[in-house]
Structures are given as C-alpha cells and as structure tokens.
Amino acid sequence: MGKTPCGDKNGLKKGPWTPEEDQKLSSYIQIHGAGSWRNLPKNAGLQRCGKSCRLRWTNYLRPDIKRGRFSFEEEEIIIQLHSVLGNKWSAIAGRLPGRTDNEIKNHWNTRIRKRLVRNGIDPVTHLQRLDLLDLSSIISSALCNQSFLAPSNLLDAQTLLNSEMLLQNLQQNQFCNSPFQYQAPIQNESNMMTNCSIFQENLTAYSNPTAPFMSDQNLNFQSMGGSQNFSFDSVRLTPETSPIPLNLSSTFINGYNEIERFDDLLEFEIPEDLSINDFV
DNA sequence: AAGGTCGCCAACCGCTACGTA
DNA sequence: CTACGTAGCGGTTGGCGACCT
Numbered sequence: 001m002g003k004t005p006c007g008d009k010n011g012l013k014k015g016p017w018t019p020e021e022d023q024k025l026s027s028y029i030q031i032h033g034a035g036s037w038r039n040l041p042k043n044a045g046l047q048r049c050g051k052s053c054r055l056r057w058t059n060y061l062r063p064d065i066k067r068g069r070f071s072f073e074e075e076e077i078i079i080q081l082h083s084v085l086g087n088k089w090s091a092i093a094g095r096l097p098g099r100t101d102n103e104i105k106n107h108w109n110t111r112i113r114k115r116l117v118r119n120g121i122d123p124v125t126h127l128q129r130l131d132l133l134d135l136s137s138i139i140s141s142a143l144c145n146q147s148f149l150a151p152s153n154l155l156d157a158q159t160l161l162n163s164e165m166l167l168q169n170l171q172q173n174q175f176c177n178s179p180f181q182y183q184a185p186i187q188n189e190s191n192m193m194t195n196c197s198i199f200q201e202n203l204t205a206y207s208n209p210t211a212p213f214m215s216d217q218n219l220n221f222q223s224m225g226g227s228q229n230f231s232f233d234s235v236r237l238t239p240e241t242s243p244i245p246l247n248l249s250s251t252f253i254n255g256y257n258e259i260e261r262f263d264d265l266l267e268f269e270i271p272e273d274l275s276i277n278d279f280v
Numbered sequence: 281a282a283g284g285t286c287g288c289c290a291a292c293c294g295c296t297a298c299g300t301a
Numbered sequence: 302c303t304a305c306g307t308a309g310c311g312g313t314t315g316g317c318g319a320c321c322t
Contacts, residue, residue, distance in 0.1 A: 038307070055291065090310060106289050
C-alpha cells in the first residue's frame, strides 16, 4: 500500500548525487521551500524521484546539519536515548540538534554498538552481558577495598568519578556497568513487583559509565517479588549530603493491574557505614 | 605494487502511518 | 468505511577509500 515507485525503471536517476543536482535542489528549496516532494523533481529539473530528493535534502543538504565527528558528549547522549527509545533514530535525532537520523543510525551501527559490545554491554538491552563476566572479580578488583564508598571518602570518590581518567578506567574494567543492588531498609507490600522512582536533588544516577541519567535525575528502580532490593548501575554521592534521604514513589504491579502510588512516599537513608558488602 | 579485506556512510528499499477523497 | 497517495521511518545495500598482507 502506498508504495512509491522510485528508480531507473521510470527513467529516473539513482545513485550518488552530483554537485549540479545538489545545486538545483538547494536552489529550488530556497525559493519554494521543502515539501511536495512528488512534484519537486519535475519543477526543479531533476531526474530523480521525490523520495530521493527528500532524503538528499534531509540527510545532506539542509543548512542546519552539523557535519563532522560526533563529540564524546553526543555519543553519550545517543547511548542514553537509545537505552530509553531503542532504534527510534528520528526520535533520537530530534534531541540532537544538527544530526540526522541516518547519521546517528550509521554512527551507532559502526562505532557505538561495537564499543558497547567490546565493553561487554548488550547494545539492545544496555545491560551488562553477565554471561561474559565474572562479576565478583570485577567488583572486587575495581573497588580494591571496602573503604571506597565510606563517607569519609565521598569527596575523593566524587573527584575521582568526575575525572576523565577514572571514567576511562571504569569503561575498561566495566565496573560502572555492573548492576548493583542495595538492600533498602523499608517495608513494602509482599508478592508484588515494584517499580520505584527516586526523586532527590543531590543524587545523580548513572546508567552507564559517563553520562548522567537524562530524565531530571529521576531513576527507575525495580525490585522483584517481595524482596526489597533496588538495583542501579552506580550512584554518585555528593559530599555535602551523607547519608542521603531518598523519597520514593512507587508503582505496584500486581498481576495485570498497575496501580500508581505516587501519594505513597517512602523514605530511607543510605547508612553512613555503607560498604561494598551492602551491594549484592 | 597489487590484490584482498574492512569500515564508513550515502543512498535505496520496503514498510507503516496518516491524510484525504 | 475503503482505497489511494504521500511522507517518514528503520533496515539494508553497495561504492569507495583506507589499511593490511
């Protein structure tokens, strides 16, 4: 349904665009604007189908396109958005000014995806490939000792976490991509799956080694069954707040019914003597 | 120097969504 | 409601340059 014939069967040109064709298309659109792609080639004097013209314009000729290499920040944004949106390239492109969906898709398939795979991360789920890892050895080697997360070391940890060198190290040893679980001391309904969101100004959560979580520093946690474990990738603690009160709002999923419980705010604190032993 | 391989990326293909008659 | 046309999207392809042997 609605398939538009496009190609040399209709005497239309295919393949790479010449500078002359680009010039014709750009000039026409500057005067008449983009759109009406079906009639555009004829009016612009191009032996191309409208579809080809639209793609050439949107992916290459548009004046607001930012060309050149993707920055580190752009790559991290793409990873974050992909973890939420999946292969919705146009939606991702909509949040990256000057980048096209095609460009992002190509960059994902040729660079980012391979980088994630190299780091042991499943590029579809964005989760650590547990089948490839010996988590206990990774955690122990990354942390070296239990004092890493002790409150007295939080400032140092903050500084370290902000340093490019450590981030690279973390990427290499995959520590930050390992999921941790914190046993929160709260009471909860049993036999329910619970999705919790944490709202806390002083908490920044990372769903990958280098980029802050995108949605207003809210982080979705999930616990299975009646257990009260909340898993997350890593948490950066700020030096001025320790322990940190965390306000939770919950969505309880019981069978097929999903019940919002945003009026049901819970609080717990990360204890001062938090150590690696608290992560399971 | 020549042939083979690999990676990148522009462009195409096929499908779906949406608008309209 | 249905059929059709169009725009847009995501997957895939193929050409080309860089690199390797």
